[in-house]
Amino acid sequence: FAWLSHVFLSKPPLLTSLLDILVTPKQRGTILYYDNAFPGLFAAVGLSILGFWLTSIAISRTRDVFAARGFQGRDLLKSNATPIPESLGLPTAAVYMALLFLFIPFRYFSSQLQGVSKTGDDWEGRMDGRMGFPHHELASFLSALLSFSCAIVLGFLDDVFDIRWRYKLPIPIISSIPLLMVYYAGGGGTSVVVPGWPKGLRSVLGSIVELGPLYYVYMSLLSTFCTNSINILAGINGVEVGQALVIALSLCLNDVLYLDPRAGQPGSRSSTELLRRHLLSLCLLLPLVGVC
Secondary structure, eight states: OOHHHHHSSOOOOOHHHHOOOHHEEEEHHHHHHHHHHTTHHHHHHHHHHHHHHHHHHHHHHHHHHHHHOOOOEEEEEEESOOOOOOOTTHHHHHHHHHHHHHHHHIIIIIIIISOOOOOTGGOOTTTOOOSSSOOOHHHHHHHHHHHHHHHHHHHHHHHHHHHOOOHTTTTHHHTHHHHHHOOOOOTOOOOEOSSSSTTTTTHHHHHHHEEHHHHHHHHHHHHHHHHHHHHHHSSSTTHHHHHHHHHHHHHHHHHTTOOTTTSSSTOSSOOOHHHHHHHHHHHHHHHHHHHO
């Protein structure tokens, strides 16, 4: 946002004159301040609004096509047996993935302009990248896209071939490998906090339990649970999408609690690392809320 402002607002074109009328210099400074504190957040909000509009168009344009190809069923909780089109999650997922791809330059191109050092051999395309660039954050984002793509392909193939459960269950475990490897490369923790209830549990196990490799087994199994706990409600009066929307909104609310422009400073409710993690989560969830 700051880079776009510098390019388009540094000269006196028509856009500058129009924004001078709509946005005061103080308001523009406030926008740039929060954009610098929460990089990519404004782009995620804008893309979520765009996603709602594009998803509405995509569903209205493709529903008849899917029904004509035989992808249709009926609502299990309605007495009306009129067939309705199925597999409309595919155009919705396509819009969601497109939004996440569009989000990448808004977030990570601006990172190249802020505090990234250049060396004399940058033209060689060094494998270790540039110093100061959030490589691990970008790797986490791309690994999430890869896992999303696997889940989308699995969902569509299930609609087409009606895959049996014994084949469908292990596929999300395999698709979670990119996420787990990036988590391992970033030195992610493998310990869990023991709850304080029931009383006496912490006196036996301690406050923190180190799971080690079992933590990665738990994470891979969690991906299978999350995928199928949503999919199992398909065809029940919109509960499938409604459940995903409620979960996404609750996670967004939790992420917003950690957004503090003074993160890492005395008196702040969030650390710099917590801010970056929850901001990444929010940027993935907002477009999902838009397409739901």
